[in-house]
Amino acid sequence: MNLLSSNAKVLLVGLVLVVLQGCSSLKESDYVPKSPETLSEWMVEGSLELRADGVKSKSHFYFKQIDENYELAILGDDPVGKPKAVILGNIYEPENETLDVIGGYEAEKVAQHLQSVMKAGSLSYWIRGLPATADAKITQQGTNLAKKIEEDDWKIYFHDYMSVTGNYKLPAEIKFNGDSKNLRLDIVRAETGYLTNPCGQNLTDEEIEASVEQAGGEDVVRTLVPRDGSAPLPRWIDEADFCKQLRKIHGNQLPDARVGLYGPDSMMWRLSGMALPGSFGAGRALLLQVAHPWVTAGIDEHSVVRNDPLGRARRTFYHILSVTYGSMPQVMASANQVRDIHEEIEGHLPEESGAFARGSEYRANEINAMIWVHATLWETIVHMYEKMEEPLTQQEKDRFYEETKLFAMLFGIPESALPADWNEFMDYNRAMWASPQLTVTPAAMRLKDDLFKAQSIWMIFPMWGQEIITSAELPPRIRDQYDMKYGWWQKMNYGWMRAGAWTLGALLPKNMERQAVYHEAMARLEGERLGGVNQFFIEAFFDKERLVN
C-alpha cells in the first residue's frame, strides 16, 4: 500500500512536469492528411472477424494494392506468416476476382466466407476510409477522414485513424454492420509506397543503367583526403546515380521487406539500439559534420535550423532511425525524401574555408561530403558504444562497417567510393580530423552556439551537459577550433555525468536500455502495434505517431 502511494506521488510529480513542459508534447500534433485516393502502391495488415450466416470467421490478413491489382491474403493465426489463401482482383473488374488457396481448408473457408458478403475490391476503398462508388453516403470528420460510409447494404464506421508514412491517415478500427452480418477490421500497420520500385518513377530503366559509378580509385582514402591538403574533386550524384544504388539494395540484397535493411541480429541494431551511446554522442557527430564548410554552408543558407535547431535535429534523427529500423518501403521513402531535400541544397561558398576556395560550388548530393556526414555517424556510435557499454572486437567492427555501406548506398554513394574496411575507414576519419577540409567557420560557430542554446527551461541542464560531453569527445583539433574548453572543470563534470548515466542505466527498467524506435521496429517484426511508454517517447520526441511501424 505504501509502495503504491509513493509511486502515486512520483506519478503526480511527473504529471506536473509534463503539464509545465506543455501539453502539446503529449501526443502527435494534428495535421491535414493527404488524401488516400493518391495511394497507388500500398498495403495494410491486421486482423478480421466476420459474423454472417451464423458462422464466425477470424484471421490475420493483409491487403495489398499495386496500381489496379489487389490481393487480400488470409494469414490464419500468425500475424506475420505466409498467406494461406489469397483473393486476387483488379479494381476496375471486381467481378473477376479469383481465390488462390495455398495453405489449407480453414483459410479457404475464411476467404469464401468473406467473398460471400462483399467484393474484396470494395475493401480497397473502404480500408482507406474511401467510398467504393459515387453512390455512397459519407459522413466526414475533418478533411479527408470519413466517420461513416453507407454503401452496398453496409454501414461502415471508422472509429480510429492511425498516422502512417507520407502524411496519410488510415483507419485503424473499422466496423461493418449489415443485415445479420458484421465485420470488424483491426489494422495494425500500413505501407504507403515503394513496394515495387525503390525510387521515383521519373527515369527510364535505360537512364538508370547508363549511370556510371564514381569509384574512389586505387587509394580511396587519398581520393577523399588528398595528401596536399587540397579539396577532393567533387563527384556529384544525380537522380540516376541515386536510383542505381537503391535498386541494388531493393532488388538483390535483402529478401525480407518487413525486416528492412538490418534486423535484430545486426550489429547496426545492437549498437544504435542502446539509448546512452546515441544520446551522449549526438553533439559530437553534429559538430564533426558542421566542421565541414559545405555542410555548414548548406545548413546556414538553406535550412531553417537557425530558427529551429531542435526541429532539424528531430528531422535528422527521424530519417536516420527510419533508414536504420524501418521496413524496406519505409527505408526507401526516407531515402527518397532526404535526396529531394538535398537536391535543393547547392550554392557557392561565401568565404575561403580551409581547403575550399571562396566562391567554389557546393551541393548536398556530392559523394565526398556525404561520405563525411556518413562517417561521423558510424565512427561516433562505435566510439561512444565502446566508452559507455563494452569494447568491440575487430571482427564486430568490420561487420558493423560492412552494414553501414548499405546505409551509404541509400544516399547514392557507391560501395567502391567507400573505404574498404573498418581500419581503412578509421584511417579516413583520422585523415579528415587533421585535414584543412575540416575548418570551423564563423557560420559553424554560430551553429554550435545555437545547438547548445536551451530552448526552454527544461533544456538548460541537458544542453549544458551535452556541451560538456561533446567537448570531451571531440578530436582535440576540432574542439580547439570550436573554442570549446576541456579543463579540470569539464573533466570533473563529465566524470560524474558518465557515472550518473551508468547509475541511471542500472535503475531504469531493463527494456528501457534500448531506445523507443528499436522497440517499435521489434513490434513491427511481431506484427503488433507499439504501445506504452515507448509509444509515448516517440510521439513526445518526434511528434509522430509512428516512425517504423
Added chain:
Amino acid sequence: MRVIRAWASIRALSVLMLAVIVMPAGAAYDETEYLKPEAFLAKVYGENVPSISLMPLRGDTRKRAEAVLGHRYSGMRLRYWQQDGTTAWIIDEKSKDMPMTIGIGINPEGEIAVIELLVYREPRGGEIHQAAFRKQYLGMRLTEADALSGQVDGITGATLFVDALNRVAAMALVLHQSVQASP
C-alpha cells in the same frame, strides 16, 4: 522493504524525468490550412454543392494528365464535383518536399474560375497563397498542346511552388476536358 520501495520510486522518477527531458515542445509539421474543402466548393458552386463524382484515371486521360504533370500520377481515381458543366478538383502535388493541396474550379467554357491553395506543408514559399498571384490564373484555358493559355509571372524564391501550381492548373483543365467529352 524500505530499500525496495525507495528503489522502485527512484526508478519510476527516472523514467518520468527521462520522459520530460526528451520532450521538445512544439509541432513538427510546417503546415497551414488556408481553406477547408467545403469553403472551396462553396466558392465554386455557392450554396448548392453537388455530390462527389469519381473518375477512374486510365488510358488517354491518364497519359495526358501525367504528361502535363511531368511525372507519374500516384492514385487510381480522382474525386471531383460537377454541376451544369462546372467542375471542381482538389489535387495534391509535391512542390519541394511535401505536397500542397490545391482546389481548382473550371467553368463550362473550360476556363479557370476559382483557384485556391487549401493546404500548404512547407516552411517556405507560401507566397503563392496571395490572391494577387493566383488571380493570374483566372480565365486561363488549355491550349492544343495541353499547356496553360497564358503566362504566369513567377515569385522570386518560390519557383518550385509556382511550377507545381502551373502543373496542377493544366492537369485540372485536362481532366475537365475529359469529363466534358464523356457521354
